Amino acid sequence: MTPVRKLVSVDDMSREWWDALYARCCDIIARPGVYADSCRGKILATMFYEPSTRTNFSFQAAAQRLGAGVFGFSDPLGTSASKGETLADTIRMTASYSDTIVIRSPQEGAATAASLYSEVPVINAGDGGHFHPTQTLADLTTIAQKRGGIGDFRIGLCGDLKYGRTVHSLVEAMTMFPGVSFYLISPKELRLPEYILDQMSAQGHEYTESESLVDCIPELDVLYMTRVQRERFHDAAEYRRLKDVYILTKKMLENAKSDMLILHPLPRYGEIARDVDDDMRAVYFEQARYGMLIRMALLLDFMHLPRQAPAPVAGGQGTVECSNPACIAHSEIYLPKLISGSGPDRCGYCDKKPPVQMF
Ligand code: NCD
Numbered sequence: 001m002t003p004v005r006k007l008v009s010v011d012d013m014s015r016e017w018w019d020a021l022y023a024r025c026c027d028i029i030a031r032p033g034v035y036a037d038s039c040r041g042k043i044l045a046t047m048f049y050e051p052s053t054r055t056n057f058s059f060q061a062a063a064q065r066l067g068a069g070v071f072g073f074s075d076p077l078g079t080s081a082s083k084g085e086t087l088a089d090t091i092r093m094t095a096s097y098s099d100t101i102v103i104r105s106p107q108e109g110a111a112t113a114a115s116l117y118s119e120v121p122v123i124n125a126g127d128g129g130h131f132h133p134t135q136t137l138a139d140l141t142t143i144a145q146k147r148g149g150i151g152d153f154r155i156g157l158c159g160d161l162k163y164g165r166t167v168h169s170l171v172e173a174m175t176m177f178p179g180v181s182f183y184l185i186s187p188k189e190l191r192l193p194e195y196i197l198d199q200m201s202a203q204g205h206e207y208t209e210s211e212s213l214v215d216c217i218p219e220l221d222v223l224y225m226t227r228v229q230r231e232r233f234h235d236a237a238e239y240r241r242l243k244d245v246y247i248l249t250k251k252m253l254e255n256a257k258s259d260m261l262i263l264h265p266l267p268r269y270g271e272i273a274r275d276v277d278d279d280m281r282a283v284y285f286e287q288a289r290y291g292m293l294i295r296m297a298l299l300l301d302f303m304h305l306p307r308q309a310p311a312p313v314a315g316g317q318g319t320v321e322c323s324n325p326a327c328i329a330h331s332e333i334y335l336p337k338l339i340s341g342s343g344p345d346r347c348g349y350c351d352k353k354p355p356v357q358m359f
Contacts, residue, residue, distance in 0.1 A: 005305060007298065008111040008124040009131050010172035011341040018140065018176065025141060025297040032065070035296065039066035042303040045098035046072030047090075048125070049081070049105040054266060055125045055134065058292040059102050062299055065292075071098070087332050088313075091117040100302045106231070109328040109349025113335055116313050121302040128326050129163035129232045130350055135265050136169040137298065138291030142283055143222060145290060146261055152179035156216050158246055159185075159226035159271055161192040163233075166265040167226055168196050175203040182207040183216045187245050189238070190228070195342045195351045213246050217256045223248070225264045225271050232326075243269065250275040263287055322347040323354055 004017055028035050044063040048056050056074060063070045073079055081090060087110065094101055095118040103111050104125035111124030126132040144150050155174065157167050161184055171192065174180045182200065184192050184207055191209065200207055210216050217223065225248055233239040247270060248262070264272055264284040276282050313336050321337075322329040327350035329335045338348025346353050 003305060004301075005308065006111075006115045006122045007133050007302075008115050008122060008127075009341070010133055010136065010169050013133065013173060013176070015176045018173075021137070021294065021297050021301070022141065022144060024300065025294045028293055028296050028300075035066055035300065037067040038300055039063065039068035039303045042066075042068040042099040043097065044068055044070045044072075044299065044303070045094045045101045046070060046074075046125075047094060047101060047103045048072065048074040049076045049103075049107075049110070050126065052104055052125065054288050054291060055104065055132075058288070059123075059125065059134075059295055059299075062292050062295040066296055066299060066303075068099075068299070068303060072102075086334065087113055087328070088117045088334065091122075094118075095120045100299060105328070106326070107328040107331065108324065108326050108351075109347070112338070112349050113328045113332060115310075116336070117310055119307045119309050121305055123298070123302070126165055127328075128350075129165055129168075129229065131169045131172075132165040132265075133169045133173075134295060134298065135166040135291065136173045137294040138287055139166070139170050139224070139263060139265070140173060141290040141294045142263060142287040143261065146283060147221075150174075150180075151177040153221035154181045154183060154219055155222040155224060156183040156185055156213070156220040157192075157224045157226070158213050158216075158248075160190045160228040160242075161186040161226070162190040163229035164226040167192070167224070170224065171196050172199055175200060175205050180205065183220065184209045185211070185213050185216055185246070187211055187242055189242060193351075195340075195346060195353075199342055213248070214252065214255075217252060217260075220260050221257065222261045222263065223256070225262065225268070227264075227267065227269045227271060230269075244271075246271055247273060248276055249273045250279065253279060253281065256281070321354070322350060322352065324350050324352045326350065327352065 091114045102123045108128040108130035110127045115122040228243045262282045340346035340348045
C-alpha cells in the first residue's frame with residue numbers, strides 16, 4: 001500500500017488504509033503502555049482558525065499519550081495571519097518546526113491548500129462546511145467497536161445535512177463499506193449537498209430522504225444526530241426558524257430498536273434531550289474518547305513519515321475562478337487551479353460547481 005501522506009478529504013482514505021488504521025487503534029486500546037513513547041521527539045502543530053473543544057484537545061492528548069510534544073494556536077489573532085501573512089507562508093513555517101500539522105479553518109478547502117505547501121503530513125480538522133475526516137474516523141471507530149464491524153446496517157443522519165461537515169465526510173466514507181443504507185433526515189432547506197448525493201449514486205448506495213425523524217426511527221440501526229450550524233448561516237432568522245426542528249427525546253426512543261446506536265459529533269445545542277444521556281444506546285461521549293484513540297493511531301503513522309518537499313506549485317494571481325465566498329481559493333488568490341475528485345467541473349478546493357450556491 002502506498003503510504004498516505006495527508007488526510008484532507010475522504011478521497012485520501014481507502015478501505016485497506018482504514019483496516020490497517022483501525023487494527024492499530026485496537027492494539028492501542030488493548031496495550032496503551034506499549035505506545036507511551038512511540039512518538040518521543042516528534043512534534044505536532046495544531047492550527048485552529050475556528051473554535052474547537054474535542055478535536056483540538058483530543059489531538060493534543062493523542063500526541064502527548066504517544067510521548068510527542070505539541071505547539072499551536074486556537075486564536076489566529078495571535079499569529080501573523082492577522083498581519084496579512086498568506087496561508088502558504090504560515091504553513092511553510094509551521095511545517096519547518098513540526099512533524100505533522102493539524103488545521104481547522106472556516107474556509108472550505110483550507111487543508112487541501114495547506115497540503116500543497118507542507119513538507120510534513122497535513123490533517124484536516126474541519127474546513128468550513130465541507131469535510132471533517134478525523135471526526136469520521138471517530139465515528140467509524142465507535143460503530144466498529146459497538147457493532148463488531150461496519151456494514152449491513154441502516155444509518156439515519158439527522159439535522160443540518162447541508163452545512164454539517166461531519167455528515168459529508170461520514171457519508172462519503174460509508175460508501176467504502178457494503179450494505180449500508182442511508183436515511184437522510186433534514187428540512188428541505190438543509191438537504192445534503194448535491195456533490196455528496198452524486199457520489200452516493202455513483203457508488204450504487206441507496207438513500208431515502210425524509211423530513212421526519214419520528215417516521216424513520218424504527219428502521220434505524222445507527223442514528224447520527226447533528227447540530228444546526230449557526231455559524232454557517234447568513235440569515236439569522238432562517239437559523240432561528242430551523243434550529244429546533246429535531247429534538248431527540250427519551251419518549252421517541254420507545255419506537256427505536258433496542259440496540260440502535262445514537263451518535264453525535266458534539267457539541268450539541270438542544271437536538272438531544274438530556275434525558276437521553278442515560279440510555280444505553282447513547283454513545284456520543286464514548287465516541288469522543290474513540291476520537292482520541294483513533295487519532296493516536298493516525299499520528300503514530302504520520303509523525304514517522306520522512307519529510308518530503310512538496311511538488312512545485314504552479315500558481316499565479318487569479319488562477320482559480322471559484323465564486324464560493326467560503327472557499328479558500330476566494331481569499332488566497334495565488335492558489336493554483338485544482339480539479340475536484342468529485343468531478344472535473346467542480347472546484348478542487350470546495351467541490352462546488354459554478355455558479356455557486358451562496359451561503
Ligand atoms: C463538529 C465540527 O466542528 O464540525 N464538532 C467536532 O469536531 N466534534 C460538529 C459541530 O460543530 O457541530
